[in-house]
Amino acid sequence: MFLPTTTEEMQHLGWDGLDVILITGDSYIDSPYIGAAVIGRVLVKAGYRVGIIAQPDIASSDAGQDIRRLGEPALFWGVTGGSVDSMVANWTATGKKRQKDDYTPGGVNNRRPDRAVIAYANLIRKHFKPTAPIVLGGIEASLRRVSHYDFWTNRIRRSILFDAKADYLVYGMAERSIVELAGAIRNRDDAALRSIRGICYASATIPDGCIELPSHESCAENKDVFTEMFHGFYRNNDPQTAACLAQKQDTRYLVQNPPAAMLSVPELDAVHELPYERELHPYYKRQGKVRALDTIRFSITTHRGCYGECNYCAIAVHQGRQVVSRSRRSIVEEARRLTEHPGFKGVIADVGGPTANMYAIECPRKQTKGSCPDKRCLFPKPCPSLSINHSPQIDLLAALRGVPGVRKIVVASGIRHDLILADRKNGARYLKDLVRHHVSGQMKIAPEHTEPHVLEKMGKPGADSLLKFKDLFDRQTRRQGLDQFLTYYLIAAHPGCTESDMAGLRSFAVKNLGLLPEQVQIFTPTPSTYATLMYWTGKDPFTGKACFVERTVRGKEKQKEIITGRDRNNEIRRKEKNRGYCKKI
Ligand code: SF4
Structure with missing residues (x-):
């Protein structure tokens, strides 16, 4: 049985209303790989009535009807952009609109709005005034929970909790926090609510015991202050040692409670043993095939x-x-x-x-x-x-x-x-x-680069371990009489990487790997990573030293073309293809 997506399905379950309505940027695949499905199932197991509206219409004249189709929840709205940050899902690293979306019926990228979390929160508020609390979750909310660099506007943005004008934000893997949050909202227990681990909320003052991070305004103005803020944020991410954090944003504070405790082994088993259908919900199946299902089902x-x-x-x-x-x-x-x-x-x-x-x-x-x-x-x-x-x-x-x-x-x-x-x-x-x-036939590994100072900026092991592993892999496949090969995943234009580093990578690949890898991605500065911090500041955050950053689209493309460029590498590529190395996936 799926979670209901229409009132008919609710009635079929004998439910006359819902406690929680989840809004998601993915189509509704009932699978342990889909966050909204997991959270919905966990809440149902805890005794709540949960419905899902996947990829709601936000722009057409029927948008109000779509978001209203399950009524209003008794406890809260849960809003997620889906399995991928919506800006990453919609735009390439070089600013081109992505045409495909593996989580949308039909595979066409036409259902997930930019900044989906904000768009959905606005949609709810537009059609329900006033309404139940809006709770943000999922990767987009989680990684944008404090001041963060946003590549798409090239500036420091404040917490998405404030931009979405939502009530709470649940970060990380949220099973534990969301059940506690539902209980506290149901019991109208504000004190219990504000002590739940793994959540962020707005406050007029700094709660006792919180560490104050540099304010959003100072982070936006000064890159060194932003670096200091990011170190503080990153260090307080372990459930065993993290403190509560507070960051001033405009006139209020964003409060981040310490992370939720990790699930125990039996608890994690229980999450995966919930009765998922491993199918696209029939309501959405009518709209077309969802490609992600092929890999996750x-x-x-x-x-x-x-x-x-x-x-x-x-x-x-x-x-x-x-x-x-x-x-x-x-x-x-x-x-x-x-x-x-x-x-x-x-x-x-x-x-x-x-x-x-x-x-x-x-x-x-x-x-x-x-x-x-x-x-x-x-x-x-x-x-x-x-x-x-x-x-x-x-x-x-x-x-x-x-x-x-x-x-x-x-x-x-x-x-x-x-x-x-x-x-x-x-x-x-x-x-x-x-x-x-x-x-x-092929085994994927991700050395990402081979030049020592670029690997150091990535935090990846040296190329010596890659060669040792290749040798071990080749011996194993030969011994077993198999025709298998390694596929290498690489990143171009990572902070610290120049064209000359890509040329070094190319020589290394030709000489030591006997091929030119095809899986080369241009670095995307996604929110809340150390590499993104380097991209924004142009400095190594661990040493404070300046670090080269390729910021132009043409420069990034050129770095990639040094490995994948068809004309320049045609000859090598043809030779390797004949040897069976550069097979397409
Ligand atoms: S660095 Fe070593 S000792 Fe520290 S947490 Fe990791 S594995 Fe454990």
């Missing part, structure tokens, strides 16, 4: 969180630096349930998480005392406290291969090759199993 999430902390990635800020892994029992049971789905053809499209091979690898110190404030877990080298051991993943994959009805399991999530190399005991065995059973 028969995929399994094994864990959440990432301690990679690549500087261009916001996962550590959103999901946390601590990895929590599901139990093997729960994952295997999910695979078994997949085999009962009428559309299942025996293939599990992915078994993984933000980084596939962080499953069940975590530092004991972090679980009790929090992440080290002054050290990173994988950069410049994996920390010895991590006790890297791929054995639980080897056992998990073997157990999944034994599920009757499963023919093939793909590990499509990214792999940290430095973690495999650091596992002297089981790394090679894990790679052997991947190569033999879980790679479909």
